[in-house]
Amino acid sequence: MKIVAICGAGVGTSAILKVNAERALGRLGISADVVASDVAGLATTGTDAQVILTSPELVERIPRTNADVIVVDNYFDVSELERKLDQALG
Amino acid sequence: MPLPPLPDSAIDLGVHAADWRTAVRLAGNALRRSGATRDSYTERMIQVIDEFGAYIVIGPGLALAHARPGPDVLADGLSVVTLATPVVFGHPHNDPVRVVIGLAVETADAHVHSVAELANIFNDPEAIPALANAATAEDVWRVIGATDVPRDVSAPAR
Known part of the structure; x- marks a missing residue:
């Protein structure tokens, strides 16, 4: 399974999302490949993604997708990520 | 991978910013001051x-x-600016902002790793309030776990 963490300026805040998403997945016992990308790169990195993680500010910029889009408020709250990933994948 | 250096010159505590642009500019000025x-x-x-x-x-x-x-x-660097009065950036959940961290890295790979390192620091919910209330650079370094690595500012700019 592939999960893409999105940010605006390329490889910035998406790296934090990636690290904490991997932690949350570990807690859930789910194995997945988490990739950091920017909005522009989503066209290539996102085609086979099952889940897209992003900020409330960037949701509208995500092109139409079959992936579940998860909006993360606090990038440092692993529990929030765990809850939302569990809802989407569980 | 360690965080980029956070020298004393890149720390600006309890400053006033009228709006988010000014707050970001202060974080940028701090990066420039440190030579980053x-x-x-x-x-x-x-x-x-x-x-x-x-x-x-x-x-x-x-x-x-x-x-x-x-x-x-010019070099990888961090800056830390704390605001005397919190500033609204327009985020639906995380406003108002009390701490602005400036980050500059020379390569995208370094960017990914150093930002990921920040995740380790701020996963502690106490870290943001501790930074916001920092009175000295030592307080900041204690939270960030960084050290004051002197940068050779006399080196010619590339």
């Missing part, structure tokens, strides 16, 4: 927010100001 960036990097950090919105406010009260690597990044 040129002024144009500061403007690029502001452009990121103009273009993509306040998504850089990644936790309650914390903004991570940054732009892509470029020729105006």
Whole structure:
């Protein structure tokens, strides 16, 4: 399974999302490949993604997708990520 | 991978900013003062927010100001600016901002790793309030776990 963490300026805040998403997945016992990308790169990195993680500010910029889009408020709250990933994948 | 250096000159505590642009500019000025960036990097950090919105406010009260690597990044660096009065950036959940971290890196790979390192620090919910209330650079270093690595500011700019 592939999960893409999105940010605006390329490889910035998406790296934090990636690290904490991997932690949350570990807690859930789910194995997945988490990739950091920017909005522009989503066209290539996102085609086979099952889940897209992003900020409330960037949701509208995500092109139409079959992936579940998860909006993360606090990038440092692993529990929030765990809850939302569990809802989407569980 | 360790965080970029956070020298004393890149720490600015309890300063006043009228709006988010000024707050980001202060974080950029701190990066420039420490020798990490040129002024144009500061403007690029502001452009990121103009273009993509306040998504850089990644936790309650914390903004991570940054732009892509470029020729105006002279060395990897961090800056920390705390605001005397919290400033609204326009984030639906994490406003108002009390701490602005400026981040500049020379390569995209370094960017990924150093930002990931910040996740380890701020996963502790106490870290943002501790930074916001820091009175001295030592208080900041205690939270960030960084050290005051002196940078050779006499080196010619590339």
